[in-house]
Amino acid sequence: MDVRTALRLVRRHWWIVLVTLMVAVGSAALITVRTAPRYVASVTFFVTTPSQGVTDAYQGSLFLQQRVKSYADLLRSDRLAQSVVADNAVGLTAGDVQRRVSTSTETGTVLLRATVTDTDQTRALKVTETLSAKFVELVENVETTGDGKASPIKIEVVGGPRVSSHPVAPQPTRNLVVGGLVGLLLGMALAVLRGMLDVRLRDAAGLQRVTGSALLGEIPFESGARSAPLIVGEAANSARAEAVRKLRTNLRFVDVHEPARVIAVTSALQGEGKTTLSCNLGIALAEAGWRVLVVDADLRRPKVADYLGLDGGVGLTDVLVGDVQVGDVVQRWGDKSLLVLPSGSAPPNPSELLGSKAMADLLLALRESADIVIIDTAPLLAVTDGVVVAVQADGALLITQQGKTSRTKVAAAARSLHSVSVRVLGCVLNMTKVTKADAYQYEAYRIAATTKPLVPAERAPAAHRGESGGVSGAGDRTQELSRLPR
Template identity: 70%
Template sequence: MDVRDYLHAVRRHWWIVLVTVMVALGLTTLVTLRAQPRYAASVTFFVTTPNQGVSEAYQGSIFMQQRVKSYVDLLQSDRLAASVVERQPLGLTAEGVRSRIAAQTVPDTVLLRATVTDTDATRALRLTEAVAAGFVELIKQVETPPEGRTAPIKVEVIGGPRVGSTPVSPQPLRNYGLGTLGGLLAGVALAVLRTKLDTRLRDAISLQRATGSPLLGEIPFDGTARTDPLIVGEAANSPRAEAIRKLRTNLRFVDVHEPARVIAVTSALQGEGKTTISCNLAIALAEAGWRVALVDADLRRPKVAEYLNLESSVGLTDVLVGDVQVGDVVQRWGDKSLLVLPSGSTPPNPSELLGSKAMADLLVVLRESADIVIIDTAPLSSVTDGVVVAVQADGALLVSQHGRTDRGQVSAAAHALQSVSVRLLGCVLNQAKLGKADAYRYESYRIEVPAARSAPSGQHGAFLGPDRVADPTQELTRLPR
């Protein structure tokens, strides 16, 4: 992942970062309020060598700096702590005293500083006084040579002991700063981890990579689509309707040299919106003047007739078994040049029926009777019906829903089509989360075309073949029983 991927992960899961920061600040507040205030008292020592000549100053300085470093351990030794307990019996053990003492040297000097921290300011000061007296005495005992000679090192107190009037801990500002930083880093890490572990499709780029095909459309999320799936009435001016029109335009120019006139619309899983897109795409094509035939070939869970409010008791299955002719059951929808062939009765063998010669003959008649044929097929992950239909079409359109489909499932669906040499025209991301700029509402834009108009001769688009009769139902009666 590069920097842009990290930023994208944080922007997508911003709520994780926010919640993590809030939790970190809450824990910081709890710790800060429950922490007992601690006070610090300090004392500074000066270490020197008495009776030192000028010629020995440099060597003496190096010797003293090295010596001072060892005194840090002496300040925190058990011996000094025991002597402090003897001097100031404050109810503390030698270990308790030693744990309260911290020592450090002042760099490049012979100064040594000791700090005593305690929850009681008075006790901290008294302990520091005892530490100062005890340390000076300890150095005399340790450094004094035998036979009464003068000690080569002398330690004097030059600063303190003194105690601060305000506690050194807790420090609310520092704690909140560290808590915010820690929460932010943890939130970013969780957001990136969630992005890596979440394999569901959430953007167009991932969908293109999974299918290996071009993105032909992004249908924005619309809360009213569940109750009003069709782009008619007020919905005709919605961003969703405009996205369908953009999909219509992109389909026309997928391959102008080899236009697809029979298109199978499918998906990896059930409930991704393939039927809605099939119906709306057929409506958009009919609005533009194309003669469109919409076939419901999802024989297991047909929805086309329900969405379009048409009779569905007799339809495709009845035509395929030879009970009726297609011209007798095809239904015109609205005032547009859109003919709909419902699924009909539910057969016991959908795959065999869709792969029969009768289905191939039906597609030949539909191809000659309409400019474009849209076939709504079954999902690819559960049954083979979709592949059986797609093989007989000029190409397939793969629909995936934002946040629902796994990348592996989409990739497997695309591979299932490509393994049988189905031409994958492209993919569509349904219920996409688009920004305000992408979801611009075209309030005044709508294509209005006379319902039964056919394209003029010699001006056919990528879908349109030779001129045919104005009424497609005259051609549909050619299918043999």
């Protein structure tokens, strides 16, 4: 993975970075608040020995530098800690004193520094004072020769004991900065990891690779599409409507030598927007002057009639079982050359009904009665209905919602079509995210180019719900309806 890909994943999952950063900073602040303040008391010793002449002074200095290293360990010895506890009732054990004492030396010198860290400022100072006095006594006793001669080593206190007036820990600024840096780095790592583990389709290039078919369109997401899914009225001038028109153009030129007249629209899973796209594609084709027939072949969860405001009680299933003639149940929608065949009553055997000879004969008849037949089918991975219908069509259009469906499921859906030699016309990435720059550019172009609505305001309600409430009477059949078999 290169740096650009990692940054793109961080940008995509920015909320992970933000949450991790907030948690890290909050944890650092909590630790800082709950940590007891600590004070440091210190004392500095100077180690010396009598010398005569320059040579003796040089040799004595080397001797003392080696000696100082031993004295640093002596400051933390059990013997000294026990002496401190016995001489001063500080409420600590010898082990507590040893844990609070630390030493340091400066290379090339004979200076020895001892520090005592404690949460009690007064106790830190008392321990340091007692420690300095007892250390001098201990060195004299240890260095005294066996014949009673005085120690050749002399320890003098040259600094302290003194205690810090302010706590040395915790340090709020440092803790918050460190917590922020740790949170930022950890958040970026988690964002990259989440992106690497995310198997959902995120872009058009990935959809083309998985399906092995051409990308015919990208339909942008619009928040108002849930309440107003059709590209009529004000929505006719939206970016979503323009994307459907681009899909219409691309679909008509997929293969100019063998154009698809019966198109099955399907998806891998439920809820990816195939029904909405089927209706809008039919509207867009009708606006261009084509005689279009939309067939709701999703017999398990039919939605076409609901979206178009039509009566779906009688339709495809009733035609297939021979109860009615197709010309009696096809409904004209709006003032365009758009006809709709609803799903009809729910059958107990949808797959068998859609794969019957009656369905094949019906599609042959519909092919001769309309320029383009759009069939909304069931999802491919849920049931076999979609494949059964797609086999009988001229080609299939595979719809995938961005950021919802995994690559494996889309690949499985594409394989189910290819396995039965279905001609996949192309794929469509639905509900794509549009950048603010692209949205602003389209809006500016629309305002500049549009002088009046594409659909007159007084006709918009009728177009949205269908004329006469959506069901045409026998005496109101248009020329398109007269072409359908009875």
